[in-house]
Amino acid sequence: MTGHHHGRIRGGFIEHTIEGLHAAMDKALYAEHSASASGLLQRLDPRVKVAALAAFILVSAVTAKLWVVAAVLLLAMILAALSSISLWVLATRVWLTTLTLSGALALPAVFLTPGTVIYRVPGLDLAASAQGLRTAALLVLRAETAATLALLLVFTTPWTHVLKALRMFRVPVVFVVILGMTCRYILLMLETAHEMFESRKSRTVGALTRGEQRRIAILSTGALLSRTLQLSNDVYLAMQARGFRGEVFILDDFRMKGR
């Protein structure tokens, strides 16, 4: 029986959730695959990469010259192309989101910064100034550049190497360990949620009412939360069983060499 009943929605809430979870796992897998591809940045030592990309981010953050930020962004795009990262991936995953967020923040500056008026909004007491436009452009370009450089690091470096490089820059052990474990278990819970929704799909016939969708969402969230708590408890016990006494030690030696 297919859903033509009143209040029923076609197209499937469960299917949409599964698609969303799939997309999230795909993104994680993309980073893993691109990090093991052969390219310019993939061959660099992670510490050199972290230091160089951080330096570029710093340059674009402190300079007041628009052309300098634009040049760094161009350089980031060239590095992406030389490292088998498609510009389409950067555009859809980085530029669009960053533009929306930083654009919304920068927009008032166009009208609030005093200076030479280049456009008056008809019917409103608002005028865009050349200086305002420049300030807004600088803000948006800076955000785009920083996001692109950060994503380049993630897309060209195995996660474990990023963690070890962070240690080299004196990031505290506890922070690095928690970051590593968070990433590990987010992926696991993503898989678990995916399996839960697939098993739900295999037992669901026809479309669901909004009420049924809400019920499934609440039950699944509850089940996932309960599993997460159980797992975190077991992880803590497993750490204790192997000698953890509140202070973590890790092997953070890392030899400087090309991969």
Add this chain to the structure above:
Amino acid sequence: MLFEVDRLTYRYERTNALNDLSLSIPEGSRVALLGANGSGKSTLLRLLDGLYFPETGRVTYRGEQLTEDNFANDEFAFAFRRQVGLVFQNPDSQLFNPTVFDEVAFSPLQMRWSKAEIRERVMETLDWLRISHLKDRAPQRLSGGEKKRVALASVLVLDPAVLLLDEPTAGLDPRSQGQLIDLLVQWGGGAKSVIIATHDLDDLRDTVDRCYVLDSGDLAAEGSPDDILCDRELLERTNLVHVHRHRHASGEFHSHPRLHA
């Protein structure tokens, strides 16, 4: 005596997991804690590993009582963790490090071994378990069998005197199961103590010399693998076998326990 469990009771919020349980495990023995799901065997393993502490009764390890106060003492805790290793049923809860190498290095690092010694011991252990090719792999990129081996390596790296295993063969394909059993039989040349919580009765005769059967938190029986495997009434009563009904070529139906002991 390696472990002595004396009139032990342990409760989760509303349910009794173990009731007034007493048993002794001698040094160098290989023991199976048998029981269906929910019989209390995993809880008992955690009590033996000093992760849980009983409400009433006591657990002693080589004459020393396992209490929270004793574990607050670094010297006692490190000595115990060095000697007793627990492999969890779900390897995902045990594999929390970014790579296999880091995972196996975790325990020696907590024991403050030197880095050179750690590197050597980790590689030896990975080689012994034939998983050195996985050393840079992230845990989420491992198969079920590989995860179990890494979890085992992460405990064996300390060369403990006692190995506690919670359902070591659960979820493994027959080949991986066989390989794991072979490894356990070989481990320590048979001189170490092994305590396995399981409901899998295959290979029992090859792996252990004593069995304790748990049923809803009570000790239902103890004996040699032969004694236990031949007691069909016990196995059926404790849900370790089920009566299998099938049809023969002649068309007649026939029923017998699933295990051909």
